[in-house]
Amino acid sequence: MTTHGRLIVKSAAEVPVDNLVRLVRSHEKSITGRAMRTREDVLSYTAAPGYGMNNWCLTEADDEVVAWASLTPRGDTLDGTLTALAGRHGESAARALMCLLLDRADELTVQHGSQLALTVSGVLSGDPVVPPVLRLAGFVPDFTTAQLDIDLSVPPLPPLPPEEGRIREADVYDGALHAVHLRSRTSAPRTGDARAFRARLRELREAGGVALLLEVSGRPAGYVLARAVGGEGRVVELAVAPAFRGLGIGLSLLTAALAELRAGGCGRALVTMDTGDLHDHVALCRILAVQGACAVTRYRMPTDVPR
Numbered sequence: 410m411t412t413h414g415r416l417i418v419k420s421a422a423e424v425p426v427d428n429l430v431r432l433v434r435s436h437e438k439s440i441t442g443r444a445m446r447t448r449e450d451v452l453s454y455t456a457a458p459g460y461g462m463n464n465w466c467l468t469e470a471d472d473e474v475v476a477w478a479s480l481t482p483r484g485d486t487l488d489g490t491l492t493a494l495a496g497r498h499g500e501s502a503a504r505a506l507m508c509l510l511l512d513r514a515d516e517l518t519v520q521h522g523s524q525l526a527l528t529v530s531g532v533l534s535g536d537p538v539v540p541p542v543l544r545l546a547g548f549v550p551d552f553t554t555a556q557l558d559i560d561l562s563v564p565p566l567p568p569l570p571p572e573e574g575r576i577r578e579a580d581v582y583d584g585a586l587h588a589v590h591l592r593s594r595t596s597a598p599r600t601g602d603a604r605a606f607r608a609r610l611r612e613l614r615e616a617g618g619v620a621l622l623l624e625v626s627g628r629p630a631g632y633v634l635a636r637a638v639g640g641e642g643r644v645v646e647l648a649v650a651p652a653f654r655g656l657g658i659g660l661s662l663l664t665a666a667l668a669e670l671r672a673g674g675c676g677r678a679l680v681t682m683d684t685g686d687l688h689d690h691v692a693l694c695r696i697l698a699v700q701g702a703c704a705v706t707r708y709r710m711p712t713d714v715p716r
Contacts, residue, residue: 416475416498418505421464424474426455429466432474436492440535443701445558445679449639454490457481465509467493467502475499478506480513482525484605486598487514489529491539499538507546527710534704548708552598556705557680560698561642565667570623571656574630576665579622581610585629586622593631593648595683610634613645619669623662625653633662635670635678642670642678660696667697681705 421429430451434444454460463480476493489510493503510529518525529548532539559565568576579586587606591599600606610620618636622629631649635642644666649658663680670678677700693699 416467416469416502418509419466419468420461421455421466421477421479422461424466424468424472426451428468428472428474429455429477432477432494433492436494436536437533437703439495440533441701441703443558443703445556445701445703447639447641449641453638454479454481463513465506467498467506476502476506478510480510480517482517484602485523486526486528487517489514489527490531491529491542492531493538493542495537500542503538503542504545507542511546524712526712528707529709530705530707532706532708534706540706540708543708546710548710551707551709552683553704553706555682556703557682557693557697557699558701559667559678559680560700561667561671561676561678563698564671565664565697568661568665568668569657570661571625571658573626574623574658574661575625576621576623576661579610579620579632581607581614581620583622585624586610586620586632589629589632589648589650592650594651594654595648617673619666621662621665621669623658623665625656625658630656631658631662633666635666637670637673637675640675642667642673642675644670644678644680644682647680647682660693663693664697 430448433446433451437446438444465478466474467476468474475498479490481488491503491506493499514527528551529543570576584603587603590606613620613634613636616636618634620632620634622632624630629650630653633644634646635644644663647659647662667678
């Protein structure tokens, strides 16, 4: 335990989870006007391997958290997060935790034996603290997604696939989903390793998630992945093959996934989508019961920038 002015630096494992939840939800509400993430979302970080070594908080004397940074190894990538409340301590707290995050990234890179990509995800548009600290450290914006909070108490529209289109449960051992994943025009990172992609699908299924594939005349046109977290839904990935864009494939898959989540007892769903076509998102707000929306950016450290 060390001190930073009047604040105390601690491992996040030493801090009550509810204090982390309050930080995340307060931060989100102060920027977007609505807290979308839940306690279960925070628990997904605390369950990650190496949590005690790769997470740090700055707290006040009563353990109230004012900033939190995490680092999660994902294959050849170290995926970080950085959250700091705006205010008197905001920028200095974020910079202090950024130093810890970079130092730990260097340690993990040495242990790995080769260069690891370093990213910081989940940065909310309009955050006055974290983006300047990231840019100062050498990070650049990588890609942006839109997060929509959808009320499922209102039944979603039934899926309307194109002619000869059929939606079915996906087989995690079928290479069709991975083929669409690699061809889709998303700006988000892709999982090139087919085995790693299948492992992710298996984990989703084992957690009770939904994986749906839409085929047109037997050809894979798109897929959607969704899961329930603490009674609330998450649509975590939606992809459409380039040859089938503009045919309503994405909307059909989205409404099918929302119907599955609603049938499973979810009262709301958080949908994450690529922002490559903003017109689609505007249309969704007219069609679905969207209660809130925000843009979220992932930053990356260029490989030619020394850490």
